[in-house]
Amino acid sequence: MAEWTPKPARPAPASTVGFVGWARRNLFATPGDVALTLFGSVFIIWLGGVLIDWAFINASFSGDDRTACLKPVQGACWPFIDAKLGQFIYGRYPEAETWRVNLVFFFGLAGLVPMLVPSAPFKSANIFFLLGFYPVFAFVMLTGGMFGLVPVETTDWGGLLVTLVVAVTGIAASLPLGILLALGRRSKLPIIRYFCLGFIEIFRGVPLITVLFMASVMLPLFLPDGVNFDKLMRCLIGVALFSSAYMAEVVRGGLQAIPKGQYEAAAALGLGYWKTTRLIILPQALKLVIPGIVNTFIGLFKDTTLVLIVGLFDLLGIVQFHFTDASWATPETHITGYVFAGAVFWVFCFAMSRYSIFMENRLSTDRQ
Amino acid sequence: MIDKSIIQRWRARVGQRDVLAQIAVAVALFLAVYWLIDNVVSNLERQNVASGFGFFNERAGFGINQTLINYSEDSSYGRVLMVGLLNTLLVSVIGIALASLLGFFIGIGRLSQNWLINRLALVYIEIFRNVPLLLQIMFWYFGVLRNLPSPRNSFTAGDVVFFNNRGLILPAIEAGPGAIWYGLALLAGIAAVFWFKRRAKQARFVAGEILPVWRPVALVLVVALMMAFLLAGVPFSLEIPVLRGFNFRGGISVIPEFVALVLALSLYTASFIAEIVRAGIQSVDKGQREAAAALGLSNTQALNLVLVPQALRVIIPPLTSQYLNLTKNSSLAVAIAYPDIVSVFAGTTLTQVGQAVEIILVTMLIYLSLSLLTSFIMNWYNARVALAGGSHG
Numbered sequence: 001m002a003e004w005t006p007k008p009a010r011p012a013p014a015s016t017v018g019f020v021g022w023a024r025r026n027l028f029a030t031p032g033d034v035a036l037t038l039f040g041s042v043f044i045i046w047l048g049g050v051l052i053d054w055a056f057i058n059a060s061f062s063g064d065d066r067t068a069c070l071k072p073v074q075g076a077c078w079p080f081i082d083a084k085l086g087q088f089i090y091g092r093y094p095e096a097e098t099w100r101v102n103l104v105f106f107f108g109l110a111g112l113v114p115m116l117v118p119s120a121p122f123k124s125a126n127i128f129f130l131l132g133f134y135p136v137f138a139f140v141m142l143t144g145g146m147f148g149l150v151p152v153e154t155t156d157w158g159g160l161l162v163t164l165v166v167a168v169t170g171i172a173a174s175l176p177l178g179i180l181l182a183l184g185r186r187s188k189l190p191i192i193r194y195f196c197l198g199f200i201e202i203f204r205g206v207p208l209i210t211v212l213f214m215a216s217v218m219l220p221l222f223l224p225d226g227v228n229f230d231k232l233m234r235c236l237i238g239v240a241l242f243s244s245a246y247m248a249e250v251v252r253g254g255l256q257a258i259p260k261g262q263y264e265a266a267a268a269l270g271l272g273y274w275k276t277t278r279l280i281i282l283p284q285a286l287k288l289v290i291p292g293i294v295n296t297f298i299g300l301f302k303d304t305t306l307v308l309i310v311g312l313f314d315l316l317g318i319v320q321f322h323f324t325d326a327s328w329a330t331p332e333t334h335i336t337g338y339v340f341a342g343a344v345f346w347v348f349c350f351a352m353s354r355y356s357i358f359m360e361n362r363l364s365t366d367r368q
Numbered sequence: 369m370i371d372k373s374i375i376q377r378w379r380a381r382v383g384q385r386d387v388l389a390q391i392a393v394a395v396a397l398f399l400a401v402y403w404l405i406d407n408v409v410s411n412l413e414r415q416n417v418a419s420g421f422g423f424f425n426e427r428a429g430f431g432i433n434q435t436l437i438n439y440s441e442d443s444s445y446g447r448v449l450m451v452g453l454l455n456t457l458l459v460s461v462i463g464i465a466l467a468s469l470l471g472f473f474i475g476i477g478r479l480s481q482n483w484l485i486n487r488l489a490l491v492y493i494e495i496f497r498n499v500p501l502l503l504q505i506m507f508w509y510f511g512v513l514r515n516l517p518s519p520r521n522s523f524t525a526g527d528v529v530f531f532n533n534r535g536l537i538l539p540a541i542e543a544g545p546g547a548i549w550y551g552l553a554l555l556a557g558i559a560a561v562f563w564f565k566r567r568a569k570q571a572r573f574v575a576g577e578i579l580p581v582w583r584p585v586a587l588v589l590v591v592a593l594m595m596a597f598l599l600a601g602v603p604f605s606l607e608i609p610v611l612r613g614f615n616f617r618g619g620i621s622v623i624p625e626f627v628a629l630v631l632a633l634s635l636y637t638a639s640f641i642a643e644i645v646r647a648g649i650q651s652v653d654k655g656q657r658e659a660a661a662a663l664g665l666s667n668t669q670a671l672n673l674v675l676v677p678q679a680l681r682v683i684i685p686p687l688t689s690q691y692l693n694l695t696k697n698s699s700l701a702v703a704i705a706y707p708d709i710v711s712v713f714a715g716t717t718l719t720q721v722g723q724a725v726e727i728i729l730v731t732m733l734i735y736l737s738l739s740l741l742t743s744f745i746m747n748w749y750n751a752r753v754a755l756a757g758g759s760h761g
Contacts, residue, residue: 026481026482026483027482027483027484029481029482033481033482036480036482036484036485037482037484037485040482040484040485040488041484043488044484044488188386189386189389189390190390191390191393191394192389192390192393195393195397202732202736204739205735205736205739205740206696206732206735206736206739207696207697207699207700207710207735208696209699209700209702209710210699210710210714210728210731210732210735213710213714213718213728213731214728214732217718217724217728218724218725218728220411221407221408221411221412221724221725222404222407222408223407224407224410225410225411225414298498302498302499302500302501303500304500305500305502305503306502306700308502308703309502309700309702309703316500316502316503316506320506320510323510331515334510334511334514334515335507335511335512335515338503338506338507338510338511341503342499342500342503342504342507345498345499345500345503346495346498346499349497349498349499350494350498353498
């Protein structure tokens, strides 16, 4: 009795597996596809060539002034960035005191990274550090005037420092304010509801630049004689109010998505309004709108550049300001500076959007 | 009974508390507003700044490099406001059109089966939406357009269109007196579109018949244009710009600020629109296409009658807010001195007149009304689209 054994299956045709198969499916499926692929390849090769020529082959990498960047065919003028890097990060913050800024950056990072990694321990201590200790620490270190630190006026702050200060304060202020506004807009008390509605619609209906103009030109008029905030503070208020209106609409979207049964169940358990909101509604609503919240953060981060129009020197503002330096005036200085600033902004925004996708996947408990 | 009265009393107490809370908020709000206004009034008195809107009739005394209506240095500040507003509208409308077009194509590209096109669209989206718009505007203006060659060494397309550091110079089309006939012919074409569409819809609803629309429309248009040609000949002439001395004469010259602003606004907004279009198309269930095919609809019919209406319902609300964003973002023009409303009114006029409160409020009010108007129109359109999708024949 010979045992019956099937012949081994023949391998799949070579043209359907591996790279060839992948390319046939994804690049050359139809004649139209072939044309698109060819067109795309030519475009990529052309663009890649232009970029590589500009950033590396024709670029200057060392030099002390504009003469390094005046070749007949000149690409990027990297020595400009190198020479001004300190300015781009700290602005006119006194050089002897930049260790204070570095310390603030370092502690911020040290507090933020374990907060963002879900498996890191001591979350509640971490929150206390970030929300309780860190703001005070950063304020004292940056402004000085206490503990023997030399005072530094905010007019001397600049570059990435100002960008981060405006963005972080805006983010920290807009989330709680936005939640309150969203709750207020859904409140059953008409006066509170209409106030929140008006606030949200007004701030969402006007451009940020007019809000900043208002903060820098009109705010001093609103305050009694002798009381005045400095310019950075006024911009911070403007940015925070503006982005809280956008945040409110995002949060409202989440609140609307919570089924009525959740409210009724909470009421059946004997929870009052604030307990219901804090323990039942908000945790679910905020989880739903994480992408929207992060998008608002990204928008706010990009919008910090607008403070340059009212005369603050954020990263873009300080780059723009240093174009006026005659010792670096070359045809390529502008583009190099913008590419550098753009790359810095891009890294921050892209990182935020990737993190939001990561969190969204992690928190989607209902789709597993 | 006892239970009920307890609940009633509890309700009454909660009601009283709510009323008290609201009164407290209202009083606090009133006091805050009163305090602010009081401060403004006393501050203005101290600084001897005039108030009111009298300055609207005063002579402005500065020039503007792009005006859609008659304007000179002798015009009033009220006129400045109009010029600025029209410039804002111009840049917004053209920006919206270009951004929609580009965004639509990139959104489709993002859905392409072709891996390369798909990735290219993704890279475009990720780059342009993650870089601040202001930076992009400055990049195009200070980095690119200002570095273009002088008029003598312009880039040119067939010696008709010129591109240099003074901007974009296009040939002008000049219409003679007979052009009115061509206008009428176009109107006839548009009327034909409405008429044949209505007829086709009626036929579809009443008898389930599919009538052609675009072929009869094309016929009407061709006949009308031929009649216009017989009546008026060719009343159009092309004025081609020519280099005279250091600059171009004739044609339409578009200032570089405008080019940079439109370029940056549409490239930036297109990246958002692309994502909206992609999400909208993906939101239509695969079964819908299969069902349309099962009913015997052709590809075009499936697209027009089944897929697009459903995708539009998802696309339109976020698209509206992108259009509004673009309009509001056009205020960044102030950074490159494009004469929009913020630049000439909240900028130059404010510096000259010094009446910050009135000027900022008027500017904000105008943007607010533009926003409300746009969302009103889009809501109306949205309601129509939603209805068309919602009624089941």
